Amino acid sequence: MSVPRFWRKQIARYNLVGTHCQKCDEYFYPPRNMCPACRREGEIEDFKFSGKGEVMTFTVIHTAAEGFENQTPYVLGIIKLEEGPSLTSQIVCDSKEAYIGMKVSPVFRKLGQDGEQGMIYYGTKFVPENARN
Amino acid sequence: MRDVAIIGVKNTKFGEQWDRSFRDLVVEAGVGAVGDAGVVGEKIDSMFVGNMSGGQFVEQEHIGALIADYSGLAKDIHVPSTRVEAACASGGLALRQGIYAVASGMDDIVIAAGAEKMTDVPSAKASSALAAAADREWEGIMGATFPGLYAMIAKMHMHKYGTTSEQLASVAVKNHHNGQHNPIAQYKSQITIESVLKSIMVADPLHIFDCSPITDGASAVVLAPADIAHEFTDTPIYVKATAQASDTIALHDRRDITTLDAAVAAGKRAYQMAKMEPKNIDLAEVHDCFTIAEICAIEDLGFAKKGEGGIMTMNGETEIGAKIPINTSGGLKSCGHPVGATGVKQAIEIVQQLRGEAGKRQVDGAEVGMTHNVGGSGATAVVHIFSRDR
């Protein structure tokens, strides 16, 4: 992904900053600048999520996406945050340890890199709640 | 609005075609379909070409004009040609645009085609191109792959409904069984539940035999107003419904990730337009890019109760000759999945079935068939219903 394309979303990725619609009280992560429910009537503000969440579903990826080859097998999940929205992220744990309903909390981690010399992407991954990094 | 009929069809062979180029494939399909319809070039009013990612797979954009040119429809007669893109639903959507053109009365004879040449790049590059059908900024960046997204659907389906790996595998076994009788199919070898479960794990719980392959292929149909269809063929197949729906691009934003709401919505609209119900459908070609996708599809289209798609497949109710034959062609699993072509190829299978030309795959007395073509993890769904009777 290009540097500017990544850069624009850096705050959201680093700090789990999404958005909240004051009109309908829905929370969004990834952030949206238009409320999909209220559309133009919505009132969007930034919102920092606590990061507390639960694994809604997951998979263990053995055949990696391009650039993730060194990480296999890795656990990818959909995490439901306690404020409501869901997001896709890696879960840093043993692949046998993950289960649906597992409580997780966020950690700041390297996500990937453009080749050997390229830009390094950082962002939020999740760990089992009782595991401290 | 005018009634529309399909008057000609042609698939190329599906598979790894190292010796053939993107344009070779589309021209073979297009010329074949035009020949099947007995139409001459000057009669063609417009064409629509479904293609997901020529830019990434063959580094060629401007596909519409390219195909018109190499089909001999650009010079002198200057037939308008439009590329249509909706990821793996590109073909279904090209067909839908063609139907619009004829139904509106703007055009009479229209070609709807779909094509993809996926093996000109290494498979890692192909996977990366396919991943562009999901949300690159919020799924792809986390290491999500297409099998990974469908694996998460499968995991949830298993958790909620008790669907098993054996039930998933039974989809692949059935589709390979059907595909052995399809001359265009990429894989004609037979597999068993055991061999699926023993094949390497791509994204838990999906094994490699749960996944459709990377494939080259093209498909084309010729459309005409129903009123004049008999001038070209004794067996026109009528379009009873065309429907499309959208959903969130990212899987994580769905209401319920085990239900493809876009497919449900497109299905409902199609049933309404055709004034039909699931029980009126004699057979369906559904988007089995992964085995779990077929299970979701038969639930979303109303052929199985929610959560019972796996059991129903395992019990053989979706085999040829059973309650509702699904993917008589062999599906994406056995035929292969040249992403832009798939939606058109599905329609061709239904046409061949309704014409009674499906050979050993023939569903006895088939009169009404449905196609279900999905883009991404369910952000686009296109559903068509075809009938032998107008």
Ligand SMILES: [Zn+2]
């Ligand atoms: Zn709102």
